[in-house]
Structures are given as C-alpha cells and as structure tokens.
Amino acid sequence: MAILQIGAGGVGWVIAHKAAQNNDVLGDITIASRTVSKCEKIIESIKGRNNLKDTTKKLESRAVNADDVDALVALIKEVQPDLVINAGPPWVNVAIMEACYQAKVSYLDTSVAVDLCSEGQQVPEAYDPQWAFREKFAEAGITGILGAGFDPGVVSVFAAYAVKHLFDEIDTIDVMDVNAGDHGKKFATNFDPETNMLEIQGDSFYWENQEWKQVPCHTRMLEFDFPNCGCQKVYSMAHDEVRSMKEFIPANRIEFWMGFGDTYLNYFNCMRDIGLLSPNPVTLQDGTVVEPLKVLKAILPDPTSLAPGYTGLTCIGTWVQGIKDGEPRSVFIYNNADHEVAYKDVEHQAISYTTGVPAITAALMYFRNEWSGKGVFNMEQLNPDPFLELMPTIGLDWHVQELPVAQPEIKILK
Amino acid sequence: MAILQIGAGGVGWVIAHKAAQNNDVLGDITIASRTVSKCEKIIESIKGRNNLKDTTKKLESRAVNADDVDALVALIKEVQPDLVINAGPPWVNVAIMEACYQAKVSYLDTSVAVDLCSEGQQVPEAYDPQWAFREKFAEAGITGILGAGFDPGVVSVFAAYAVKHLFDEIDTIDVMDVNAGDHGKKFATNFDPETNMLEIQGDSFYWENQEWKQVPCHTRMLEFDFPNCGCQKVYSMAHDEVRSMKEFIPANRIEFWMGFGDTYLNYFNCMRDIGLLSPNPVTLQDGTVVEPLKVLKAILPDPTSLAPGYTGLTCIGTWVQGIKDGEPRSVFIYNNADHEVAYKDVEHQAISYTTGVPAITAALMYFRNEWSGKGVFNMEQLNPDPFLELMPTIGLDWHVQELPVAQPEIKILK
Numbered sequence: 071m072a073i074l075q076i077g078a079g080g081v082g083w084v085i086a087h088k089a090a091q092n093n094d095v096l097g098d099i100t101i102a103s104r105t106v107s108k109c110e111k112i113i114e115s116i117k118g119r120n121n122l123k124d125t126t127k128k129l130e131s132r133a134v135n136a137d138d139v140d141a142l143v144a145l146i147k148e149v150q151p152d153l154v155i156n157a158g159p160p161w162v163n164v165a166i167m168e169a170c171y172q173a174k175v176s177y178l179d180t181s182v183a184v185d186l187c188s189e190g191q192q193v194p195e196a197y198d199p200q201w202a203f204r205e206k207f208a209e210a211g212i213t214g215i216l217g218a219g220f221d222p223g224v225v226s227v228f229a230a231y232a233v234k235h236l237f238d239e240i241d242t243i244d245v246m247d248v249n250a251g252d253h254g255k256k257f258a259t260n261f262d263p264e265t266n267m268l269e270i271q272g273d274s275f276y277w278e279n280q281e282w283k284q285v286p287c288h289t290r291m292l293e294f295d296f297p298n299c300g301c302q303k304v305y306s307m308a309h310d311e312v313r314s315m316k317e318f319i320p321a322n323r324i325e326f327w328m329g330f331g332d333t334y335l336n337y338f339n340c341m342r343d344i345g346l347l348s349p350n351p352v353t354l355q356d357g358t359v360v361e362p363l364k365v366l367k368a369i370l371p372d373p374t375s376l377a378p379g380y381t382g383l384t385c386i387g388t389w390v391q392g393i394k395d396g397e398p399r400s401v402f403i404y405n406n407a408d409h410e411v412a413y414k415d416v417e418h419q420a421i422s423y424t425t426g427v428p429a430i431t432a433a434l435m436y437f438r439n440e441w442s443g444k445g446v447f448n449m450e451q452l453n454p455d456p457f458l459e460l461m462p463t464i465g466l467d468w469h470v471q472e473l474p475v476a477q478p479e480i481k482i483l484k
Numbered sequence: 485m486a487i488l489q490i491g492a493g494g495v496g497w498v499i500a501h502k503a504a505q506n507n508d509v510l511g512d513i514t515i516a517s518r519t520v521s522k523c524e525k526i527i528e529s530i531k532g533r534n535n536l537k538d539t540t541k542k543l544e545s546r547a548v549n550a551d552d553v554d555a556l557v558a559l560i561k562e563v564q565p566d567l568v569i570n571a572g573p574p575w576v577n578v579a580i581m582e583a584c585y586q587a588k589v590s591y592l593d594t595s596v597a598v599d600l601c602s603e604g605q606q607v608p609e610a611y612d613p614q615w616a617f618r619e620k621f622a623e624a625g626i627t628g629i630l631g632a633g634f635d636p637g638v639v640s641v642f643a644a645y646a647v648k649h650l651f652d653e654i655d656t657i658d659v660m661d662v663n664a665g666d667h668g669k670k671f672a673t674n675f676d677p678e679t680n681m682l683e684i685q686g687d688s689f690y691w692e693n694q695e696w697k698q699v700p701c702h703t704r705m706l707e708f709d710f711p712n713c714g715c716q717k718v719y720s721m722a723h724d725e726v727r728s729m730k731e732f733i734p735a736n737r738i739e740f741w742m743g744f745g746d747t748y749l750n751y752f753n754c755m756r757d758i759g760l761l762s763p764n765p766v767t768l769q770d771g772t773v774v775e776p777l778k779v780l781k782a783i784l785p786d787p788t789s790l791a792p793g794y795t796g797l798t799c800i801g802t803w804v805q806g807i808k809d810g811e812p813r814s815v816f817i818y819n820n821a822d823h824e825v826a827y828k829d830v831e832h833q834a835i836s837y838t839t840g841v842p843a844i845t846a847a848l849m850y851f852r853n854e855w856s857g858k859g860v861f862n863m864e865q866l867n868p869d870p871f872l873e874l875m876p877t878i879g880l881d882w883h884v885q886e887l888p889v890a891q892p893e894i895k896i897l898k
Contacts, residue, residue, distance in 0.1 A: 257757055257758050340671075340755070344670075346783060352782045360768065360782075364769065365774060366760075368767065368768045
C-alpha cells in the first residue's frame, strides 16, 4: 500500500503526521511540493515526534509543480500510490484530478477547486469543474472524494447522519464555525492571508426556498451559543459545502456562518477601506508594481508560526432543524478542537488539525473499502456511520446537543 | 527683483500662486523641481486663475535635483534671485542652505530639516544642522528664515506677539492644531502619506521644567474647544516649533498638540499593528522587495486630489498662559482657514494654504526690509507686528480669544 500527498502547507503538515500515525494501513508515504524543503521539514517533524507508526514503511519527499499535469502523471507512475491526497491550494484540484484520471489512481481533497470571490466561480458554480469528472472517474474505475476536511467535510457527514438517524424531514441546515483560540498577535490569519482575505471579502451565497440568495459579506449576522466557546457573533459567508449540501440534502435553507470578533472585523474593514485587500496591481513611485494583498501577506505573521503559543478551542458543527416523529427538533452536532492538544500531537494548530484529521479518516475509509465507490463523491453522499465511528480515534471526537426549537434570529446589517 | 522657488508639491503649489499674486513686489518667479511637469501644472493653474498680478513679470519652470548642491548653485547663478524659497521636502533644507551660502542669496523654508522620528534627529537636535549656518550666513551678508509656515511659523509669531503685548511673564505655551474639514474619503492623508505617517508615529517631545520629556505618540491627550470647530481631542506630538520656542521664549512648559478623530486613530493603529507603517523593506513571495510605507502611499488617495471637494475649517493657534499686570491670564491666538475658500483662491486645500500663505508673507517681510537681518532666524526672533498686520491681506486672518485661566487637563493614556 502507498499514498502520494501533494502539498506541504499547514494542512499538508497535519495530513502527513496523521498519515504517518496510520501508515500500518496507508503504507509508504511520499510528500510532494514545489518546494521540496517544506516536505523535508514535515518529515523531520514526524520523525522528531515519533509519529511514524510502522518504521519499516517509506517516508519520502519529491519536488513537483502541481499545475503541470504531465509532471503529476509521471510522479504518480513513479510512486504508484493507491490514493493521491491533494493537500495543495484549491486551484490545483482540477490538474491533479486530471492526472489521477490519466494514471488511474483514486483522489481525495479538502476544499473546492475555485475562487469563491470571482464572478462565475462562486458558490453556485463552485463544484462544476470537479463534478465534470464524475463519468471519467467511474469509467476509469477510480474513486474521487471531494472536500474531505472539516468544513467542507465533516459538517456534511454530520448532516448526512442527521438525515439518517435524527430527522424525518429537514427544514434548515446552518454550518457554524468559530475559532475561540488566542494566538497572542494583534492581527494574524490562521491560514494563507491571501486566500483568507479573498474568501472573507466575497459575497455570501445561501440556498433558501429553492433559490440562491447573494448578499455582501458581513451583512447577515447571528449570535450563537457555542459549546465550551460561549456566545459568539457569526456572519453568513460563501463556503463550499453550501453547494454540495444543496445538491444532496433537500432543505428549505442551507447557510454557512463564520465567527469574527469585533476586533478582527475592525482590522478587516480598515484594510479593505484603504485598498490593502485588493489583488489588483498598483505602481509605486519608483515604478515597482505590486499587488497590495501580496504585500499584506508578506507583513503579517506566517500562519505556521502561530502554532506553538496558540491556546483555546475551536467549535465547528452542523445545526439542523426539522421534524422527527411529528415533532419539531433542533440539533447541533459538533466538535471542539484544542489548539494546544493539536500542537502536542502534530506540532500544528487546531485550524489545520481539524482539516487534516478528517482527510486521513476519509483516506482510511477508502482503504477499508467503506468509501470506495467508482466515481466522484462529496461527503454527504457517503455512509456517515463508519466515518463517525473512526474519527475520534484519529484525533477529533463529536457530540450531539439537543437545542430548543427556534428559528435563528438573523440580523441584517448595513 | 526675482525669487527662485524649489519644490512643486502641495505647499509649493500655494506658495507659487501667492507669489504670483504678489509679483509686483517679488518680481520674476522661477519654479524648479526634479519633475518639471509639476512646475508647469502649477504655472497653468496660476494663469487659469488669473493669479499673475503683474503680467509683464516672468513665470518660468526649471528642472533641478535639490540634493545636488552644485546643480543648485548653478541654477541660482542663472536665475539670480533675491530670495530662494524652499518648498521641497525638509530633507533638502541643508543642501539648499549650502547652495545659498555659496551663491550668497537669502533663504526661506517652511519646516525643519530632519526626520523627527529617527534616533539623534528628534526635537532636541532638530535645528542643529540648520543653526550651524548662523555664522556663515551672517558673514556672507545673507538672511535665512527658518520654518515660515503656520506650524512651525505663525504659531511662533503669535507667541512672540504674546510676549511683546499680552504678558509680563509666560508660564505655558501650547500649540494647538486641528483640521475639522471633511474630504469625503474613508481614510486619506492631507500631505505626503509617507512623511505624515512617520511624523505621527514618532515619540512626542515637550519641554517642561527646564528639561525635555519624551513620551510615546498618542499617550498625552486633552480636549480643547476650538473656535468655530468645536471641542476636539488633541494629542501631544513632536513638532519643530517646540524646539525653537524653547530656544527663544522662556516658559515652564512648551508643547505641540494635534487633533485626531477616533476614526482616524483607529485606521492609524490598525495600519501600525499590521506593520504597514514601517519604512523597513520586506520581501514578497516572488522576491520583490518593498517598503510597506511606500505601498501605503501608492494605495491611498493622492493628497492633491482631495482639494476640489474639501469642506470645513482648520483651526491652528497658540494658547499662552502667564501673568499680566500681576494677574493670571490665558489667551488663544488663532486662525480659522476654510478649505473651500482656499480652493477658490489657489485651487488647493487649507492644509497647504496655511503653510503657503505665511511663507509668502515672510518673503514680503524680507523684501520690505522688515525681516532682513544677516544670519539665520526662526520666526520667534523676528518682529511680529508688521507680519501680523500683513498676513490677513495675503489670505489668513487671526484673532485673540481670552480664555478662563486653568491648567489644561492632560490625560495620560495606555
């Protein structure tokens, strides 16, 4: 058995550690990235933590340009993995899927292919380029598992679990995501500042009454009492899983909400007002041309540098309302992840941890032939039970909380 | 008669317009700048406004590098002015003074030579490089007038007027500066963002009980009721005239205060926290090296673009407390300038207007032989009466307001 991991950023870091802890099942591990030194740093960390379970198995690095389909095919043929795990930025998804199709090897990723902020690439069209591989993958006899992080990912498994076990009829699905941790910096982003700031600026899309609704960012807000994180303000935002849930789980409203503290939003608004969040190039007095957003990336702390001192919890879950046995019901299915616990386990923070652990749980589902149908699948489409049974042993537990039945009090801002 | 103006930014714009309106006294006008097109744009504006009083006099442009003493000397010898007016950035002051000394022509500027933010160049040492020319100028038989804007400049004339006419003994001098105008932008600076942001970040220096006190920016605040601008928060800041007043007017405390709205300070603090106000280079992912502060300059509105829609008033003045005829007295001597009125007169806003009008008033004092002693002089050293009599006819009036006697309620922040 063998896997090939492509990508060596924060999520890749956790995926590699978790793969190593489970290499008795996953087999030899190859980590590939444009910058091979990033792979080697991860391998060093894995060895330093004694996270390689079966030390007779290989753990190696390779250099690859993930935009280059031919180079990817060549690498896949050399490594001969049973599964390619894409831990790269989402804009390489299509190239890697094409390479997997050509090399006839199964595929798994953790977020959607496209830029949710740009016209024609937003939530309603988000999965189109990857769903276009459905027939090709089925015909090639390989499996594609899309969006196997936490959100997207586990939150859809929670929704599928709710459909299967907790409800007869679904009314609303709200994905709730808050990071109540503290990295000790005045302002920093938990993952790539460029991706993060583009994501946050985009219009929100939610599905309601059989149609897409589009609203400017931070204009729909509600307060939610997160288990162990307290009452937090969350804002409607564009996110991958709204699109896939709309496809596979009938509901009257499906929406994604992310927590932002007032301080964070103040920094965000200032930076946006002065034009610092723009991806459009500006010319300096000396003629140098730069994109302001790339300058922001250079001056903010490297997200990976935040992990050592990070404290506190995240809470991500799926809030489902509907009918069970003729009675209205409201349920929140969630995980709390602890930044310090994540760091002790894999030398990274909980934001990356909550993405990497589900990816390896899904990979193990594939290797156990639980999730190995031929074609391309989102997490809602797959049997939630074995996944939710396994995930706590990989590092993330989950809970079901019954809530009082009540529609969320959504405040419209601006 | 003739003058040579060096510099064609916002202040240079107003100085040139005001010189043209008074060219029956000042004679031929030559405007020189590194970028000759900036001079030509000003000349076009002067002619468009019919601001050239005596149309038989010359109004010309020249290109010059104001860092290059030899080039400056050559230009002065060609133009043969009676006075060089330095409207360039303060870091060219010493080069232009040296050129004036070599060419034996009098000199006038509007702000201090050095960077008030950098170690060894702060308020206590601010005038050292320019005061070093005192003997050379006296020996060459030429006049140097330093800091002839509003602040520094007129506020020192106000202080000299208070000493001469309103007080027997001075206790405290507080220079008060607020811009209560509105340019309609969420955030913009009224002059070069780079200079502005460096100035605001620096520690404040004030003179108290015979010694310099140094405190971080925005940590000393008071609220002051500005005539026609209302009650405004002002913050202790490093500024040129604190140094020169300390030299020439004995007082127990001398301090400079600038108004900042809460919204402005919030932007400032956000930008500082994320590292955007740093002059130190950073390297982007693609290897490009940039100074964050220069990127800020490129993304903020060009200060000169603010002038057309600018409304509202500025208020700048000198608040003097002391003893007159054995009784305590508190007096505020001030000007209100109106952005719209300034724009109608010279197509620029009031911030530049309040610097340019005093410079030309001082130049006229020199040409009238009122302020033409041999050597180097700050504004406190010169007879305030003819200056204050003339200035209202050039564009800025002034008023004396008696205040209740009371020490300012200074709040210490952070």
